[in-house]
Amino acid sequence: MYPEGITHHPSPITRSRIGVFVCHCGHNIAGTVDVERVAEELSRYPGVVYSTHYEYMCSDPGQELVKRAIKEHRLTGVVVAACSPSMHEATFRTAAEEAGLNPFLVEIANVREHCSWVHPRSPETTAKAIRIARAVVEKVKGNHPLEPVRVGHAEKCLVIGGGIAGIQAALDVAEAGYEVLLVERSPTIGGHMAQLSETFPTLDCSQCILTPKMVEVARHERIRLLTYSEVEEVSGFVGNYHVRIRKKPTYVDPDKCNLCGECEKVCPVRVPNEFDRGLSQRAAIYIPFPQAVPSSYTLDEEACLGLEPLRCSECARVCEVGAIDYDMQEEIIEEDVGAIILATGYELYPVENMAEYGAGRVPDVIDSLTFERLLSASGPTGGEVRRPSDGKVPKEVVFIQCSGSRDPELHKPYCSKICCMYTAKHALLYRHLVPDGKAYVFYIDIRAGGKDYEEFVARAMEEERVLYLRGKVAKVFREGDKVMVWGVDTLTGKRVEIAADLVVLAQAIVPSPGVRTLAQVLHTSCLDEHGFLKEAHPKLRPLETLTGGVFIAGAAQGPKDIPEAVAQASGAAAKAVALLSSPAIVHSPEVAQVDEELCSGCGVCAPQCPYSAITVEEVAEVNEVLCEGCGTCVAACPSGAMSLRNLADEQVEAMVQAVLEEVAGG
């Protein structure tokens, strides 16, 4: 049976009845710590009424021992002197709960990782174990029984951003049975993927694989799509966010518009077409691309001559179905959502920032997305590679990788990750379209980590005879109708000068500019130094932000390719569904609390809180659902009004005292 425990009367002062359970952990603890002596010393410690030791406390009989002692000795607290709390805190808390003791009255004294494993067998080691255990006894004496905070939640998910990541996340959440609100700033979903020609390494047609998903979003009964809309305000907390969305008027009723395109033909306005990266012109009334979702024209208010019959009204005149409504008003949509998925995507670092490459003033120096439009069969040139300046087919094309990336002195220090792959694709597709053309790629090194990626780059190099030059390009400038590229081939150590017809810059990936405003709207410090969304933990919580219930998908978190963005979106959707499907939101009750008698309302605490959990009016108030329990506000409170549940100042002072008290013979 179990070894005989040593029992004592409870401390008359504290009336605590603490049980101490010292684990041998086989030889792991008992090999260097005199466990019997620890149990015996602790049995004499004030407040301890029962103390014992056992070979494996985490085993079933060990847990039984704890449970039985809780009942027999009416314990008000339990200290298990064993391994790190990261191992078995939950085990013993569950066991205690089964025996009727509140789990928050159970604490672990870490005498293995912090003692028996790091010191030799000696009286000092045993004395340290005793000090550790005594300190934890003091903590338990001050602990209060707590109940996890449970709150209800809304059963709807907000997805911000309608690129491939947002689309995937919205579809997954909707398929799981929850309502989704998908908000997109531009007139259509699809994002940058809709602009791409083919995708690496399979050369799938980008639109062909994307548009079915877009249609699915449009048709899904549980997805409410809000395009031309922006999230304006977010309040509340995990599971209970209240969001306010502003939907701009498109002046075209999508239910009536039949895409006949007559309006576009009669519109006298022409402005650069964003979808074609300025390579073509569009009217003030336009559809970004034929498969846009929602399938409707949009009247660009900024470009239009004036939204009244007297100014122009040509479009309204020719619209046979009467879809155009100049009186359409903006809409404000307010909803309660339980989870938010941020999928705001990326932009390219502007070519204008590249002084060394012509600062955007050389027409035949273009960025990679512009080149995608030149390659695309649905692009402005119908899939023929023709350079912007004079429409000629370029015979020598230079591709420059890491343009603005991996350049801490002048531009962005990080690797944009996808450029090696899409540049190989660009060069390969160019060689398919212009078989007598020459393609050069300047690179620092090739990063082709991914399934079939390395093989794809090899194919561009070997089969398509794309000339890869290792080195950076120092200067790009216009000379006659050529674009001069001055660089160096670091493998031969020679200068390289190429008189090119077209230069394509693999510009760095930067976060979408709207994400900064969005971070402010969300009241969260969730951006990293480059403006990308920051994950809660880079290894173990890559889909979450530090704000509960707010998840991340896609390139908003950092440069990533389509499969990665899709995988992350499905992951974020699973996280959101887990939250939405939980019966209630459970939150640790070990959070800050305010003593209203002591609080002077000075407000020192509120700015300390990284979670905006404190509001100060007459006195400070802590939202216990938002509070993560770091205790930074507690340490800052000048009047001692703020405290952390189960780690009050008095507890720590008693713990320090217990640590420092002499150990007889130690």
Next chain:
Amino acid sequence: MADFEPKVVAFLCRWCAYAGADLAGTSRLQYPPNVVPIRVPCSGRVEPSWVVDALQKGADGVLIGGCHPGDCHYVSGNYKARRRVYLLKKILPELGIAPERVRLEWVSATEGKRFAQVVADFVEELRALGPMKVMSEG
């Protein structure tokens, strides 16, 4: 003072320094047993008054362990700790306490070796400094 063994209280944040100490244990790295850890959620929870209290109660040194700058589990608690310890060290001489008795160290959960080294160095330094005597070190 050959047999002087300094007593050290260590406030370790649970996410980084405490976990780093766990790793030192798992890796069986040996270091002096003079330091007794107290787990806190964040180095930002550590109140300067605790440190003074520990020193007055007979600790020869106090170690505060937090996450590296930028890695705080609670976003910015370690920065708060850094400011507070900086100010505390300015005040300690006024209380007759040598500021070297207080150390703030960043130890990540993967730095078991660093934790063992920090402890060994600190204990050595305190041994040289001698036992804590309030009002005589300023």
